[in-house]
Amino acid sequence: MAQPVSSSTQVSEIAFHGVRLKRGGIPVLQGLDLDVEQGETLALVGRSGAGKSTILKLINRLLVPDAGEVVVRGRPVTAWDPFDLRRHIGYVLQDVGLFPHLTVRDNIAVVPRLLGWDEERIGRRVEELLGLVGLPADEFAARRPDSVSGGQRQRVGVARALAADPPILLMDEPFGALDPVTRSELHGEFRAVQSAVRKTIVLVTHDMGEALSLASRIGVLADGALVALDTPAAIATSRDGRVRAMLAPLVEAASALQGQAHP
């Protein structure tokens, strides 16, 4: 069933081959095949429990598949030193996960320090990244995470993930906890950052609108399998019932707006 990998002409940054995984006896992934190409932004969309976050954790080896294999940059993840692998994959967590006992500067510096960068280089890098995510270093670098707003924390989370300039960036519901206005503001910045740094990004979300506005490709997950994988335009017009179910809230919102316009 799986397509022969060798026939692909694209450079495959991340590949899943027949990956199966059970958690607590319940199958989460049932034979997943997936290729993520270099430089693309792939959004994985699905309901809660569809296995979206699981896929991210398989990429940086927080989880190991029961069967099949995950290949990152041409090497199976099991052949990587797990700590080295993770230090070269940026990760933005669902609830940000900034360390409360460290300043914004030290939070961003975590991975560079693990990699043994000298402090001068770290200092330059932190300033550069804070500029990139729109937080002036002289105002924010010395503050603690709990003294900045939710949207600012999220930006620090992105800066931390990018700190060691990893080729791959994994984002798990990065904008999930934010109010809609802040979220759309960050969407704009995300696109700016993406065009500036050109990373391979795997983004997990339950919000199809977010996926349509940010991703270059969208995968829809249901029942432990990828039911659709295509461009945003193709996904938006899909006839597949499981894809349409994810689009339903957007359609509803659109018709509600229309209804208001024409009472």
Add this chain to the structure above:
Amino acid sequence: MRVFQFWASHQAEFGALLVQHLFLVAVSTIVAVALGVPLGILAARRPRLGAPIVWLVNAAQTVPSLAMFGFLLPLPLIGGLGARVAITVLIVYALLPIVRTTIAGIRSVDPALVEAGTALGMTPRQLLRQVQLPLALPSIVAGIRVAAVIGVGTATIAAAVGAGGLGEYIFRGLSMVDPTVILAGAIPAAVLALSLDGGLTLAERAVRARLSGGARHRAWVSRLAVIAVFAGGVWVVAASLRSETLIRVGSKNFTEQILLGEMLAQTLEARGIRVERRLNLGGTFICDRTIRSGDIDMYVEYTGTAHTAIFRQPPDTDSRRVFDAVRRRYADAGLTVLDPLGFENTFAILVRGADAQRLGLKTIADASAHTSGWQAGFGYEFLQREDGYPGLAKTYGLTFRAPPRAMDLSLIYRALADRQVDLVAGDATSGLVDAYGLVMLEDNRRYFPPYDAVALVRSATLLARPAVRDALVGLSGKVSVSDMREMNRAVDSDRRDAVDVVRAFLARRH
């Protein structure tokens, strides 16, 4: 107010005891942190190991502290008397709060942060040092605070094994029945506990503040605190090291013994020999262990006590025979018995003067007709010892209304005078015998062996320091029964200080 006078007149001693107390608490808490934090980390990260660790630490905590001292005394490395045992016991008690709060602190770290650290590529060790430990720190500091406060309290008991500290005044006060002396030790111990609690609460708050941001300017406070604690520790250690070349004089825990210990000490000091007083150590068995382990160099023992209680020989009424036997047995243990001081402190069976007059009691045999309606009170040791209550009851056919009450020796005269008990075994030389109008019944069947007071000295000390023998020889045969009773009375009834009483006595001798 009398407490202030007491401190003023005992400045040097008070300072030394305070330093000893701080030393015990500081060393034991530091070691407990060094052991407890890694144990807590291990327990938190390996739940399978964690349960038995917590169980063990918990179980150790439930052992009463005096019993714990008893268990540890005979052990080879940590046993023996003095600071070593006390510190070991204090460490055991300090472990529980530290291990517990370390486990709780590490387990309470948000799992999302642990996952974040792992996802960023931290090894388990880096995760521990960079995330889990810093976030668990306030909890750990809280545990150290609890441990230190418990330590201050428990360290007062350390005086019972000759480790010194403020408990020395508490025990001395108890045996002298002098509340002033008890307070002289209890008040500073309480103040010490409270200020330690307060200081460490501040440290804990500073750590929490540092974690939650803001308060950067407070960093110097915690730094200053660390420096102060460190400097204090160095000073305490330095002070304790100085005591090494001193001659250490011990005593049991009653007035006469404290007087005799003081007498040995002042006699040595008069010859320019530097002395450390480890008076009020405890009962016979503790003094015996202490001198055998080398933690003290000398104390005054009674030949009859050594013969029956220490060497477990059948009671013998010939004082010369007992003296020779005891001297020979001690010599085998590397201890030298010097010539008797001159008085004998036999057990005295005492009744109230009024009862003696009313019933016409002169001897113990006279009393045996009346004891079935009486309540007796005996010291713990007397109840246990072969030459104590069991043999006495057999010899005179004594039966009592109820089993004899076990009481502290220092309280026994008072209890008799207050009619709480009707017959007690006290010391023949006690000053309280006259003070409370008690009457000593004659041992007409010669049950009690001879109890000649003798100075017992480590032979090694006598060999190494000939001046010590020269000084002590001068005391032989110089202390009569009436001298002893008078000195006991001066302390017990007239509330005079043992140091002054002995000084006056020695001055009269010369």
